[in-house]
Amino acid sequence: MLVVAILLHPLQLPLVRLLEGYWPVRVSAITAYGVRRQNRHRARLSANTALAGGTAPTPDEVRRAGLAMVALRQTFPSEVALTRPTRLGNALAAAEDRAGRSYGWDAPVAWPRLYPLLGEPVRAMVDNRRDILDATVRLSVTGLLCGLASVLLLAPTGWWVLLSAAPLVIARLAYGTAVAAAIAYGESLRAAFDLHRFELYGALRVELPATRDEERTVNAQLCDFWRQGRDLGQTYVHPAGPGAGPGPGP
Structure with missing residues (x-):
């Protein structure tokens, strides 16, 4: 498992994408099945967010609906069309979709510009949660590969083949932890936009x-400019100082 983990370390991003559900077209049937299964889970959560009409809801009903709403926002993107075939994929899709969305930001486009401006406490929180996500994803894939290899190697040994269940259990537990880490990572992204989004304007010299x-x-407009190169048609606002002043710019 140690050797496999070391060999997989350079493949961290492809491993995350694999567990997110970005699979080849030739397994589109499996992808479609996974999406349908995840949408059924989304529908159950959505149904639990509704309160019974006609009577005043009890505190327990309000609490249940509130928890379902939080779970729905944390584990699924806002649009059904964005649903991924895995739990991890949907948790990360929700993070990308909802971080900064209420302020008009497209998080995947704006995040590389915002990250360098983060304060140390927020940056440490984001980095720590991302490191936990990456580590648990790598452990999950490592356990899965070693478990399958153990089944093949121990198949002729009789009852000893049951030892292969150990890395498979580790893989399953690590995957559940990766989903929880993805939810926590999404919360840190939303906090970063909440607390530091205004610093982008100063760095970009935008009013x-x-x-x-x-x-x-x-x-x-900024996201369209970064994504598609559309003209902003804005004037730069430079900080006051010797030789500094506002000047025209795209």
Whole structure:
């Protein structure tokens, strides 16, 4: 398991993508089955968020609906079309979809620009949760590969083949931990946008928006510029100082 883990370390990103459900087209039937299964789970969570009509809900019903809503937001993206075939894929899709969304940011586009501006406490939180996610994903794949190899190697030995269950159990436990780590990672991304999004405007020399609607408009324009190269049509706002001053720019 140690040797396999070392060999898999350079493949960290492909391993995460694999467990997210980004699979080849030739296994599209398996992908479609996984998506249907995940959508059924989404539907059950969505049904639990509804309160019974006609009577005042009890505190337990309100609590149940609230917990279901939190779970739905943490484990599934906002649109059914974005559903992935695995639990890990949906937890990370929810993180990408919801981080900064209420402010008009497209998180996968804006995150590489925001990350260098994070304060040390938030950066440490984000890095720690991402490291836990990567480590548990690697442990899950390592356990799975070693478990399958153990089945083949121990098959002729009779009852000794049951030892192969040990790495398979480790793989299953590590996968569940990876899903929990992905949810925690998504929460840290949302916190980063909440606390540091205004620092992007200063770094980009863009005027601070005055209202929430203006903020969403500016953020959507910036994301379109980064994603598609659309002209911003804005004027830069440089900090005051010797030789500094506002100047026209795209």
